[in-house]
Structures are given as C-alpha cells and as structure tokens.
Amino acid sequence: METAAAYAEFAEVQAVNGGSPTYQDWARGVAADPETCALLDALPEPKRQPNLLFAAARLAGAPSGGWAGVGPWLLTAWPEVEREMRARATQTNEPRRCSTLLPTLAAIDGPIALIEVGASAGLCLYPDRYSYEYTSADGTRTRLDPADGPSDVLLPCAIEGPVPTRMPDIVWRAGLDLNPLDVRDPADVAWLEALVWPEHTDRVETLRAAVRVVAADPPDLVTGDLRVGLADLVADAPAEATVVVQNSAALYYLTPADLETFVATMDRLRRERGVVWLSNEGWTVLPDVAARLPDGLSPQFILARDGEPVALTDPHGRSVRLL
Numbered sequence: 001m002e003t004a005a006a007y008a009e010f011a012e013v014q015a016v017n018g019g020s021p022t023y024q025d026w027a028r029g030v031a032a033d034p035e036t037c038a039l040l041d042a043l044p045e046p047k048r049q050p051n052l053l054f055a056a057a058r059l060a061g062a063p064s065g066g067w068a069g070v071g072p073w074l075l076t077a078w079p080e081v082e083r084e085m086r087a088r089a090t091q092t093n094e095p096r097r098c099s100t101l102l103p104t105l106a107a108i109d110g111p112i113a114l115i116e117v118g119a120s121a122g123l124c125l126y127p128d129r130y131s132y133e134y135t136s137a138d139g140t141r142t143r144l145d146p147a148d149g150p151s152d153v154l155l156p157c158a159i160e161g162p163v164p165t166r167m168p169d170i171v172w173r174a175g176l177d178l179n180p181l182d183v184r185d186p187a188d189v190a191w192l193e194a195l196v197w198p199e200h201t202d203r204v205e206t207l208r209a210a211v212r213v214v215a216a217d218p219p220d221l222v223t224g225d226l227r228v229g230l231a232d233l234v235a236d237a238p239a240e241a242t243v244v245v246q247n248s249a250a251l252y253y254l255t256p257a258d259l260e261t262f263v264a265t266m267d268r269l270r271r272e273r274g275v276v277w278l279s280n281e282g283w284t285v286l287p288d289v290a291a292r293l294p295d296g297l298s299p300q301f302i303l304a305r306d307g308e309p310v311a312l313t314d315p316h317g318r319s320v321r322l323l
C-alpha cells in the first residue's frame, strides 16, 4: 500500500475503539504531506509504519499538540527520528493483557512453566505478580492478589463469565523474542513508554509499575525466532511442570507460511511434551481459530487454548468475554 494511503487508513482506525486522537491528527497530516511521505518511502517498507514513526518522533522530543506544529518539526528533526526508526521496532509490551490471560491460565493445574514467544520485555510473563480487579456485567468487583499480598500493579478488567478465584502456580518462566528489551535499561524503558499512545496515560503508569516489579526479578529472555527457538526453550523447562506457551500480539508479524510452521510446532510439542498453547491474537491472524467461533461474534482479539477459542479479548486487556 502507498505510504499516504497507509497513513490515511491508520487515521481512520484511530477514530474507533479507544485509539489516539493525537495520532489520528498526525496520521492525517502525514497522508497529506508529500515531503514526509517521500522521507518515509526512503526507508525499508516495514520501517514506514505509523506507530514506529510516531513513537520515534516522541522519543526524539516531538512537540505535543497537533500536526501543524509537529509536521515542520519532523522535517528538521528527521535525521534523529530516522535513526531511531532504523534501530527500533514496534514492541509494545502491555501487561494488562495478563488480565485476559489469567482466567484461562489459572484454570490449568500447576506447577506451570510459562514460556512467552514474542515476549518483548517479558512483562506478560508475570501474571502471578500483579493484582487484578475484575468488574462483572452486574457491576460486582472482585479483587485477586498475588500469594504474598497486593501488588503495586493493579490491573482493572471488565469480565463476562466466571471470575478467576486463584492465581496460576508459576514455578519457571522464560521468553523468546527477535529483540528482547531489558527492563533494567533506561533506553529500552523509554522506548516502551514511547510506544504507548499519547492519551493512554493510565497505560504508561501501569507500564512503569510493571517494569519495577519485573526489574526486581528479571526474566530469562532468549534472543531468537519463535519459528525455530521454541523447542529448545521447552526442553529447558522443569520436567515436572506443565509447560504453557503463550503468545499475544506477536504472530501478526509472521507470513502465512511461517504461521503454518509455528502451528505445526505447537501441535508437535503438545503431542510429545503435553505443552498447552494459549494464543491471544487479532481475530484475522489465525483463520482456523476464527472459523471455530460461534456465529454472530465480532471479536477484536481471540484467546485460544490449543487452537480452540476460549475468550474474546480487548487488544489492550481492558475486557475479557469468556466463551
């Protein structure tokens, strides 16, 4: 797709479902500005995406406010913005996704060895270290805390269906990512913050609190491709534990052929090692999963256990509807 058209489309998506009005304005501005589009067109295609440009611009000190001020600034600051865009990738790590994972994960008897593919900084590897406040459809609020007491990270989530009553028993955790981010590295944390859309200040607060929790006991994150590195990681898990492999907002980046390879790997690991696979992805990402949904549902993300849909989830973990 042409760069201007891609930004125009991004602007429209921002108009719905809690998107960012600031990014909508900026994306419209880029779409209407041939000079900025030409700069973007000089980058490799995967580096032209709006989320990458806007996060890099904010990291480089873009003025807050509308495109009228940001557009001229971007042209003068382009060398620095371009450097960030070439060096970084969109790796948004959203700990609130743990709220939508927890009901299904907690139903699995432990001990659990939790592996995340596409883990970014690993913030979703700690669902047992966060506190939750689930709000049911009738307005009832239910709180769930870690075994050692309330966490500094409190994740609010609307829920349809049974509220979880226990935490998962996680005894081992590890992640795999093409480019793991380090919660102890201020530059990586600054990048994680820049990836959160401007109006989503509550998400930044949650992110910072989760970074503190995870930095106190950093995860084992392996650099590698989820299509090839997973079996080795599963082999490292304690033999007595049930291995749970999870992915969220990570498979979107794979080609259909690569997705097929990954699904085949999961099938093999399930048969040979009894691995449980929890996948939380946009509804178009795994067509075989979407095809198993009951008629009439219009999900954004689908949480599936071993390929069977078990919940519809909000992409940023704000709500979960158990099926």
Ligand SMILES: C[S@@+](CC[C@H](N)C(=O)[O-])C[C@H]1O[C@@H](n2cnc3c(N)ncnc32)[C@H](O)[C@@H]1O
Pocket: 089, 090, 091, 092, 093, 094, 095, 097, 117, 118, 119, 120, 121, 124, 176, 177, 178, 179, 224, 225, 226, 227, 247, 248, 249, 250, 253, 254
């Ligand atoms: C949008 S982030 C999501 C992070 C985390 N799962 C979450 O839900 O917060 C996607 C992550 O997947 C990683 N990724 C993409 N393709 C990958 C691949 N082929 N192998 C390993 N990691 C990959 C990216 O580097 C990025 O960190």
